[in-house]
Amino acid sequence: MINKILYLIVSLFFFSTSYSDSYVKASDTLIWDSENKKYTANGDVEFKNEKFIAYSDKMIANYVEENNEEIFTIVELFENVVIKFKDETFRGNHAIYTRDDNIIVLTGNVSIESPTRLLTGYELIADIDNNKRILNSADKDSLVEVLLENDSNN
Amino acid sequence: MIKNINKKIIDFLIIFFLAIQIFIYFYNQRPLTKNFSQKDITVENFSSIVLSKSGITKIGSEKLNKIDEDNIYLEGNSYLENKEYKIYGENIFIKLKEEISNSNDPVKVINSMGVLKSKGFKNLDNKGIIIFKGEVEFLID
Numbered sequence: 017m018i019n020k021i022l023y024l025i026v027s028l029f030f031f032s033t034s035y036s037d038s039y040v041k042a043s044d045t046l047i048w049d050s051e052n053k054k055y056t057a058n059g060d061v062e063f064k065n066e067k068f069i070a071y072s073d074k075m076i077a078n079y080v081e082e083n084n085e086e087i088f089t090i091v092e093l094f095e096n097v098v099i100k101f102k103d104e105t106f107r108g109n110h111a112i113y114t115r116d117d118n119i120i121v122l123t124g125n126v127s128i129e130s131p132t133r134l135l136t137g138y139e140l141i142a143d144i145d146n147n148k149r150i151l152n153s154a155d156k157d158s159l160v161e162v163l164l165e166n167d168s169n170n
Numbered sequence: 171m172i173k174n175i176n177k178k179i180i181d182f183l184i185i186f187f188l189a190i191q192i193f194i195y196f197y198n199q200r201p202l203t204k205n206f207s208q209k210d211i212t213v214e215n216f217s218s219i220v221l222s223k224s225g226i227t228k229i230g231s232e233k234l235n236k237i238d239e240d241n242i243y244l245e246g247n248s249y250l251e252n253k254e255y256k257i258y259g260e261n262i263f264i265k266l267k268e269e270i271s272n273s274n275d276p277v278k279v280i281n282s283m284g285v286l287k288s289k290g291f292k293n294l295d296n297k298g299i300i301i302f303k304g305e306v307e308f309l310i311d
Contacts, residue, residue, distance in 0.1 A: 038284075038310035046288065046306040048281075050224075050254060051298035057306070065310075079283070085311070086283035 038065045040075070053086075054078045063091060067118065067144055068101040070111070089115050097122065105129045106140060118144040126151065211236040216244075222269045222295045227252040229264070240267040248273075250293070255300070256280045257291065269295040277302070284310040 040046065044059030057063075057075040064070075065088070073095035079086045091113040093099075099106040099120060109124030122140040128149060129135075138154035217230035232246030244262040250271060251257070259277035264270070272292040279286040279302070289304025 040306075040308040040310070042306045044304075046286070046302040046308060048300045048302070049298065050300075055308075081282070084282055086281070088310075 039063075040077070042075075053080065061093070063093070065091075068099055068120075070100075070113075071098040072096055072111070087115070091115075101142070101144065103130055106142060108140065120144065220264075220266065224254055224295050224298065225252055227295075231262070241265055254281060257293070259291070271295070274303075284308060 039062075040055065040057055041062040042057035042059050045057070047056040047058075049056070055075075055077045057077075059073070061072050061075040062069070063072075063075055063077070070091075070093055072093035075094070076092045077088045078090045079088050081087075093111040093113075095109060097106075097108045097111045099111060099122070106120065106122055106126070106128055108122035108126040111120055111122045113120045120140075120142040122142070123138065125136075126138060126140040127134060127136045128140060128142075128151065135149075135151050137151040139152040141148075141150040141152075143149075211234075213234045213236075215232065216234035217228065220227045220229055228251045229244065229249065231244035231248035233244075235243040235245055237243055242264045244264065247258075247260055248262045249256065249258050250262070257277060257279050259273045260275040262271055262273040270293065272290070274290040277288055277291050279288075279291070279300075286302060286306065286308040288302035288306040291303060292301045294300070
């Protein structure tokens with residue numbers, strides 16, 4: 017019984033110290049520009065908010081101050097962008113997330129990967145709130161490729 | 171005749187004493203200033219207030235070393251606090267004239283967005299920019 021209580025206390029301690037809804041991690045630098053109200057992270061950037069987790073080489077996040085708190089409004093990701101949202105993984109060269117409408121726009125060699133499909137194209141507009149995905153090609157001569165999993169064995 | 175001589179003597183004495191006073195004034199001031207500016211000052215368990223572009227910043231440390239008129243070194247556990255941030259670190263150099271502070275030791279920063287930890291920092295207070303160096307982790311509230 018005592019062991020169980022101790023385990024619970026220790027677990028709660030580690031949970032409270034390690035858990036955070038949102039964070040930014042970087043391996044090189046993080047620059048806080050309070051005059052222009054933005055953070056710039058460089059090197060193996062990892063960004064997590066309540067909606068998704070994103071990885072890239074560089075990130076610029078603009079913020080506003082509301083009720084003495086700073087809130088990210090626009091998050092821009094550069095190079096080797098990977099965004100994980102539920103069971104989907106978005107990849108691209110560049111991404112912009114706007115908090116107001118919860119929309120992510122990815123460009124440049126974009127792909128969406130989920131357990132049952134792989135879509136590739138040039139531009140992806142992911143509307144998180146309405147669960148919509150729009151995948152565009154670079155121009156009318158380009159193609160959007162779709163690879164569906166063959167589940168005939170199931 | 172005697173009155174005239176007395177008057178001249180009194181005038182001479184007044185001018186003489188004034189000259190001596192001027193001489194003493196300059197003789198005393200110069201070496202005093204010179205000695206003060208060259209002296210290194212060390213204060214333990216120090217805290218003070220610095221006025222900069224971002225407003226009033228409270229600084230403190232286990233040991234303050236005054237390098238010269240414009241440079242101070244906060245040795246050991248140190249902090250910088252103002253209305254925008256609280257920086258807790260070690261061994262922080264401050265350039266008062268340029269409003270720049272920096273450290274190459276681990277630092278913890280608390281601001282209105284969350285808590286940030288990094289391997290070092292450079293605070294360009296006159297530009298409102300803080301550069302956090304090395305691996306950085308910023309936990310957002």
